[in-house]
Amino acid sequence: MNPALAADPSFGKIELRIPAKAEWVAVARLAVAAVASRIHFSVDEIEDIKLAIAEACTNCIGHGGEGNQIEITSEIFSDEMRISVRDRSLGHKLESVEKDTGFAEGKRTEELGVFLIRALMDEVTYDVDARAGTELTMIKRVS
Amino acid sequence: MNPALAADPSFGKIELRIPAKAEWVAVARLAVAAVASRIHFSVDEIEDIKLAIAEACTNCIGHGGEGNQIEITSEIFSDEMRISVRDRSLGHKLESVEKDTGFAEGKRTEELGVFLIRALMDEVTYDVDARAGTELTMIKRVS
Amino acid sequence: MDIKVNVRESEGDAYVVDLTGEIDVYTSPKVKDAISELIDQEHYNLVINLEKVRYIDSTGLGVLIGGLKRVREHGGSVNLVCTNPQIKKIFDITGLVKIFGIFDDEQGAMKALV
Amino acid sequence: MDIKVNVRESEGDAYVVDLTGEIDVYTSPKVKDAISELIDQEHYNLVINLEKVRYIDSTGLGVLIGGLKRVREHGGSVNLVCTNPQIKKIFDITGLVKIFGIFDDEQGAMKALV
Numbered sequence A, B: 001m002n003p004a005l006a007a008d009p010s011f012g013k014i015e016l017r018i019p020a021k022a023e024w025v026a027v028a029r030l031a032v033a034a035v036a037s038r039i040h041f042s043v044d045e046i047e048d049i050k051l052a053i054a055e056a057c058t059n060c061i062g063h064g065g066e067g068n069q070i071e072i073t074s075e076i077f078s079d080e081m082r083i084s085v086r087d088r089s090l091g092h093k094l095e096s097v098e099k100d101t102g103f104a105e106g107k108r109t110e111e112l113g114v115f116l117i118r119a120l121m122d123e124v125t126y127d128v129d130a131r132a133g134t135e136l137t138m139i140k141r142v143s
Numbered sequence C, D: 001m002d003i004k005v006n007v008r009e010s011e012g013d014a015y016v017v018d019l020t021g022e023i024d025v026y027t028s029p030k031v032k033d034a035i036s037e038l039i040d041q042e043h044y045n046l047v048i049n050l051e052k053v054r055y056i057d058s059t060g061l062g063v064l065i066g067g068l069k070r071v072r073e074h075g076g077s078v079n080l081v082c083t084n085p086q087i088k089k090i091f092d093i094t095g096l097v098k099i100f101g102i103f104d105d106e107q108g109a110m111k112a113l114v
């Protein structure tokens, strides 16, 4: 790990804003993976982060109306990465999926996405505000 | 090319904000390359864009003081990409290098960077504002 | 950041769909179209080869599940070829390993169809 | 997004620096350190192998130029091995092809040193 990163717990934020459209999710995935590769995540952990971010972005698509944007903030610490995904839509049925129950047949694709986020990241919290929209915050720790 | 992009001239903006530090330039390079790959640039043209962006970011590093940030805005059109790189530093000696004179020995690395930006991109303009900082805007056209 | 889809006929009325690239919310409609077209043409025994797929997300999984549901209504099946450990892991943690036949090579996936 | 630097002795007091990865504003200090260390140890005939370099920016070029200047003061030289067309293009448009010896393989670069 870069010693400069380890020495400074509030090392810096990387912010990305994309239109909430399918064609831009890959940009979020690649940018966040590039950020993640700056601390000592394994290749597998970086793949986990990519998928979780992509699922969070996918959840914003089709909600929030025309012109909805997705704001992704990545913050690097010595042994973890914190990523928040915000958009102005509401809810995304985030509560409906539990982490440890396995994935029952008959669930819809969006619930599958939320299930994956919970399975791949170490901590997941969300915050729905009727005016501001939804913010999903995820933490991945270096193993 | 994605027909949705071609049909809509103001297709959408991607914004990225990174700390003005050397370790984050690679993130800008990869994110902007991912955006560029959404229209029909050749592999070589995408490499040109990556290098130009990286040079523009590198110019911001070491200027603008502690906490300086780099804001990169990429906008995609049907046959060109417009990228602006803003930070709160001033000047970067952008005027001192001409596109067509070749690169004389004795120039410093920063001038080499500006020379490369001018050589690789189709249009380069900059705007220095004593309060806001410097904004470098680059256009690359699909060949 | 893109997907290539190649469809080819194999033995015993089975069809193979070769996928190359990344299956995400942007590219999965292309995969869905290819699978739907085969099913509309009444081909219900499918092998979907994911060996050259580097990435799949929930929309890609949804397309595979949707295809499986449709062919099952006609007594068919969908077998997958998958060797990428990260993608296998996704099928594991979602429990989809129990729904799909997942094989290390195309021969295995074809044999298990019939 | 990183650089690997490997230094090895070759024939006739020449040294080869093998670089693998990307040389940018973040990684070029590592390259500069390796080259400076060789020069400090009075090795003035260097081959820098860029065959496995995927990317170089102005700071990387600056490091190479700085190294060349220093060895020239002692009658030495820096030859480059470079096959990547994009990187060759950068040496072309900057005019640095006229300053460096650029070769398609290490043998060529070594021979031209002596």
Ligand SMILES: Nc1ncnc2c1ncn2[C@@H]1O[C@H](COP(=O)(O)OP(=O)(O)O)[C@@H](O)[C@H]1O
Binding pocket: A103, A104, A105, A106, A107, A108, A109, A110, A112, C061, C062, C063, C065, C066, C069
């Ligand atoms: N985990 C799952 N288990 C079973 N079926 C699923 C699962 N996820 C998605 N599906 C099914 O896959 C198909 C595609 O899902 P989805 O993308 O949600 O489409 P739709 O919104 O048209 O139902 C649907 O038939 C859906 O019910």
Ligand SMILES: Nc1ncnc2c1ncn2[C@@H]1O[C@H](COP(=O)(O)OP(=O)(O)O)[C@@H](O)[C@H]1O
Binding pocket: B103, B104, B105, B106, B107, B108, B109, B110, B112, D061, D062, D063, D065, D066, D069
């Ligand atoms: N295009 C160039 N032509 C000749 N020398 C150059 C060129 N670019 C950089 N240099 C030289 O390379 C070395 C490193 O450059 P630079 O990074 O600007 O370091 P410094 O700021 O210490 O001069 C310096 O000796 C500089 O003069």
